[in-house]
Amino acid sequence: AQSVTQPDIHITVSEGASLELRCNYSYGATPYLFWYVQSPGQGLQLLLKYFSGDTLVQGIKGFEAEFKRSQSSFNLRKPSVHWSDAAEYFCAVGDYKYIFGTGTRLKVLA
Amino acid sequence: GAVVSQHPSRVICKSGTSVKIECRSLDFQATTMFWYRQFPKKSLMLMATSNEGSKATYEQGVEKDKFLINHASLTLSTLTVTSAHPEDSSFYICSARVGETLSGASEQYFGPGTRLTVT
Numbered sequence: 697a698q699s700v701t702q703p704d705i706h707i708t709v710s711e712g713a714s715l716e717l718r719c720n721y722s723y724g725a726t727p728y729l730f731w732y733v734q735s736p737g738q739g740l741q742l743l744l745k746y747f748s749g750d751t752l753v754q755g756i757k758g759f760e761a762e763f764k765r766s767q768s769s770f771n772l773r774k775p776s777v778h779w780s781d782a783a784e785y786f787c788a789v790g791d792y793k794y795i796f797g798t799g800t801r802l803k804v805l806a
Numbered sequence: 807g808a809v810v811s812q813h814p815s816r817v818i819c820k821s822g823t824s825v826k827i828e829c830r831s832l833d834f835q836a837t838t839m840f841w842y843r844q845f846p847k848k849s850l851m852l853m854a855t856s857n858e859g860s861k862a863t864y865e866q867g868v869e870k871d872k873f874l875i876n877h878a879s880l881t882l883s884t885l886t887v888t889s890a891h892p893e894d895s896s897f898y899i900c901s902a903r904v905g906e907t908l909s910g911a912s913e914q915y916f917g918p919g920t921r922l923t924v925t
Contacts, residue, residue: 728911739810739899739916740850747911786849791910792903793840798849 698723700789702797709777710805717772717800719787729770730788731761734799740786746770757781779804808834808904812917819890819924827885827920829900835880836902840914841873844897856883890924897921 701720709715721727728747732740744755751763761772770787782804787797809832819825829839837858842850854875855863862875872894874886887894901914 726909730913732916737897737919737921739812739918740901742913742915745913747907747909791912792838793852793855794914796849801847 698789698795700787700795700797702785702787702800704800705798706801706803708803708805711779712776715772715774715777715781715802717785717787717802719770719772719797720768721770721787721789721795722768723789723795725791727763727770727789728791729761729763730794731755731759731770731772732786732788733757734784734786736783743772743785777802777804779806808902808913808915810836810900810902810915810917812900812920814920815918816921817923819922821891821924822889824886824888825890825922827887827898827900827922829883829885829902829917831881831902831915834902834904836883836904837880838903839877839883840901840903841875841883841885842899842901844899844919846897850899853885887922890922892924895922895924 699722730745731743734740743759744753746753746763784799786799788794811830813828839856841853844850853868856875856877858877864870877883899919901916904913906912
């Protein structure tokens, strides 16, 4: 079955600390992978995507993600978190239709 | 960039009435749009795929007679919640499919969402 797992429901980090959000997927075909961010009461904004090629992809707002086929993972990272990064983060996989993970809520301590 | 708008941003209606939500692609044409429903602190659930000029394709378990979708133009898709009940209260988000590659991959750009409350 196709699925996306985000093991961490909540993560709290201090401002300036590094961040890694985990995402594992199960997908029968070539995975096209995405990370989206959602602020409260808002829609989703695309942070980055992986279609093919270099497995380390750079996104907006200083985020990056690494595709590891052997681990079926696509973890999101940021070297130094800002207070404005507090939001809900969703990992998704799919080509035409997407399957979303359950999300990770990030809290940033001042 | 590709901008998707939704209207209204929030709506309150009485039980038994119908509500229409609009999803527009502002600076591009979208052959395919998607409608999602998001419950509080939950992920997005795909409700249906809306293709311009054809009938929408609904996901399993979604009542097509309750959630009417129309995609009459390349920039507008509408979701009408008919005979709304309190259990239909939710956050509804649309997206537009953009930039399909030769391999079939594509991006989705999302609208800001519509908060529906049925009293």
